[in-house]
Amino acid sequence: MKKRVGLFKGVLFFLMVGASFAFVAGAAHAGGGYDKYREVFEPLQAIPPIPADNQITPEKVQLGKMLYWDRRTSKTGATSCGFCHHPAYYGAEPMRKSVGINGDIHKRNAQTILNAAFLERQFWAGESKDLEEQALGAIKSHVASRSWPKEVAERLNRQPEYRELSIKVYGEPLTEENIGKSIATFVRTLTTPNYPLARWLNGDENAIAEQQKRGMALFADKGCIACHAGPNFSNSSYQKIIVPGGEGDFGLYERTKEEGDKYRFKVPSLLNVAQTAPYTHKGTVNDLPSMVRLMGREMLKTELKDDEVEDIVAFLHSLTGEMPQHFLVLPVLPTGGGEGDFGPDLLPSGKN
């Protein structure tokens, strides 16, 4: 609601300014008529919201990064957060759906972890209220890790390096709660505030090309921005859609059991969208032009023309930020510190 008022205010401001300076042709031309969109779009902040009870410290980030990559967080040792939310693929992965343990397949596509800290809730239907809950949810997931955070804590506390780092950060060895807090803290540092559109919004006229500006105008004027609003390009609402291959996945309904929530899914952020194919919660759309066309048809009830699609795709490329360098650097993890760490509980059952 506040957002919408801000948007109207912005448009009003533009109209007033436009009226006052209508004759200053040079100034009007500098922006190529796109200056009004500086009021419609907002650049991402550098720092996401941080919960009062989980402040960021360098040691906590380090601990979270170790856990993010440690395959011993999963029941069989086959996987960890980083395997599906992979830095090589901008915090996501190029598969339709993730492979969990024992070859099991998730029912939805893995979203990028980048800028997840700016989202109101996590997962495709907002199943987790925050990153702390999300991290533990993935560890406990029947498909992803099939593990129990308590067991993970016991297993990793046998490694002196984990035990000591956790005591340093929390005053106690690893627990379920501080595993969630640590991973969430690491994820909060994975933001990409420096992308071409943000630079343009901050005054660098040449940060985006003419075609991208046309796409930006179309994105706003055609109505994409109604849902893909705000700095994160998501207003956190749940919209109804049956995507290709999406029949039978009821989305929000599975959480609320309210009939009206059937096939509702959280509006995804569009930051770095050009780097995170395939698309939709089923991962069934291979490329960005097809996805833009689908959104036009399904959500805006309009058939976008070829050049409109091309312009919007060009615009979406202006949302690709710089990868956080520390996300690309892997930690070296403690191994061999205690007996039992590599025992049968780390073996996929019945297959060894």
Added chain:
Amino acid sequence: MKKRVGLFKGVLFFLMVGASFAFVAGAAHAGGGYDKYREVFEPLQAIPPIPADNQITPEKVQLGKMLYWDRRTSKTGATSCGFCHHPAYYGAEPMRKSVGINGDIHKRNAQTILNAAFLERQFWAGESKDLEEQALGAIKSHVASRSWPKEVAERLNRQPEYRELSIKVYGEPLTEENIGKSIATFVRTLTTPNYPLARWLNGDENAIAEQQKRGMALFADKGCIACHAGPNFSNSSYQKIIVPGGEGDFGLYERTKEEGDKYRFKVPSLLNVAQTAPYTHKGTVNDLPSMVRLMGREMLKTELKDDEVEDIVAFLHSLTGEMPQHFLVLPVLPTGGGEGDFGPDLLPSGKN
């Protein structure tokens, strides 16, 4: 053979030097009696052998690194070289056996990729003659990737970045042959020549502790060094052993079909062994003390005493080198460049 002559020469030299300076007690004491072992052990060279037809260039290393991490090298997109030979675990992984695609389990433990370039042949029974063949072997493996390098080349050539980089390096787009060459080249850069024993061998008296020196002496005098010889701690011979859980895995026999080769496996390198639990080709031994004890019993036919085991384990820790920093830094991989990249051929069959 050459090695053994060198060893005898070294011992002879020590005896002569010892005779000449028997009264210079101080000098003799500086080495604590361990100086002779400087002739028994050899530090790893900084640069491994490089094949004449596959020279190392920075662009080729970069291309190899991208392929090493790219999950599109596997049939379903579930895995890549880096997933099992992982920098976080010193180029190996903490599982008994690797999980391949569709949850299939390898029959043997994944060995570290670090210093593999110094080995005469690759895999546990020398199945591949060099790193080029090894890389393609893993891609083609029914369990690992179940993919065809030709298809991988076609798939990745659709990404302009891969296509252009390959043309720059090889004068042509990706092919089966240059996929193997690129990955092998990246792996050749993954060496750890700077470890405490090497520093001691090069003259830094304090690089290893007294207990490690005792372990070094035991390692040589008890006979471990007969097979774990040379800078890589492997003489590349095939030794007969049935490890726990190893019944039915015939090793070299499966390649040669010669009765005498049953249960023969290549002597593994011991560099970084303290970081790469679990042990044996079945991954069935959890920790280093148990493994040292097992080797004493099975290979040396001797029951090592507790303090001997502890000393040898301490010595083995002196073989832990510094992780190559560029191995820890992930590449950002091209995505979304062409239709079909994320099509059904990247989905685990029958499970989506």
